[in-house]
Amino acid sequence: MSAPGEQRKRRTTSYSRAGADSSRKHVDSDGTKGQQTRERLLKATAVILTEKGYSGTRLGDIAKRAELQAPAIYYYYDSREALIEEVVRRGQQSAQEHVENALAQLPEGTPLLERIRCAVEEHLRVVLDLSEFTTAAIRNMGQLPEGMRQQIRSDHKNYGALWQRLFEEAQANGEIRADVDVTAARLLIIGALNWSPEWWTPRVCDIDDVVAAALALTSGLVTDQ
Amino acid sequence: MSAPGEQRKRRTTSYSRAGADSSRKHVDSDGTKGQQTRERLLKATAVILTEKGYSGTRLGDIAKRAELQAPAIYYYYDSREALIEEVVRRGQQSAQEHVENALAQLPEGTPLLERIRCAVEEHLRVVLDLSEFTTAAIRNMGQLPEGMRQQIRSDHKNYGALWQRLFEEAQANGEIRADVDVTAARLLIIGALNWSPEWWTPRVCDIDDVVAAALALTSGLVTDQ
């Protein structure tokens, strides 16, 4: 008999972010409600992914955080992998889009060094502030299973190429010291930014302080005037 | 029914460096061979840990790489956790020891900036070249289970404090720009170094190039002369 007998309540609700006013009559019989659940699911996955890593990300934990039962996930995604993949893809994309967008905003003749500073600042802000998806993507990029890696990889390459171009031109241009390996420099900088979610919290310092420090470091590459 | 009486083992597992007895007599009877296996095990664990992350690290994979069968691991360690814990602890320690040692080597009056450069270079070399344990420790620090974190955390704090001291004194001293948050700067730099195993391979560039680039970045913090 499988008597339930225990009736576990799963109402833990450690959720504080109750932004969306969801207590409506019936949120509508088409699409909308499902779409919200989908978003909750993605966001929950991003958080767990960041905390626990790829392999440590359990559907049960995701479900708990998204406030539904694990099997419900399969209504939205075909598999754990499909869900995770979308999170990572989004994270990758939103960083790239955000930075490209900021760069595009700069006036025509902006010096390369200034463009680089802009990219540094914006990447950092995405990572620390704007997108938990990006954080999740970064943290887990290295341990994704081979299959998933392929598609993501190409986006990743593009983004890297964008940076690389900026650095190479800046060096060719004399704005960056001729004696540094720009590839190493670029990867070190991006690394510094990517690692920041590991230590930064609002309690450590203001985001603007991090930005300022990152820009200071970047200026170490500048040709001495 | 059949519920077997709770026979839980509570091996406390504070594995601390089993007395490295290293008997030298002959290699097969006692001691030595086991010690070698133990080292293979640790090294294999470090590699898998770096590649797959904490949760993705399976005893089966470790065993395979160390060329034995999974259950044999239990002859050396009480649990998967105990094994992983030793790897992480070692990684943490060897970074700290290596850097402290290099710093101690510097002549008495060495300027703080020079000490910082030294720390940057040595930390980078440990991470890229000298210790796969350190890489494993760094990559997984963030996703270790709560229990394991405690002990490791304190070592980690010490190491961070060592760096922080250097930076604060350098700033108080006027060697580092007064307008940067040294905590942020320090964490960004260490982050850049810590992230490097993620992208660096001998094919990307020479380690010395990475070191040079890291030092160039560091110089961005220097007060303008």
Add this chain to the structure above:
DNA sequence: GTCTATACTAGGATAGAC
């Protein structure tokens, strides 16, 4: 010390009720 065989459990996934 290291193996084979096996007990046990967690967690991904499916079926089908509501």
Add this chain to the structure above:
DNA sequence: GTCTATCCTAGTATAGAC
């Protein structure tokens, strides 16, 4: 859309032979 029940594989760990 979301749930409960359940299947099934993979992975930790133990027993005990060699």
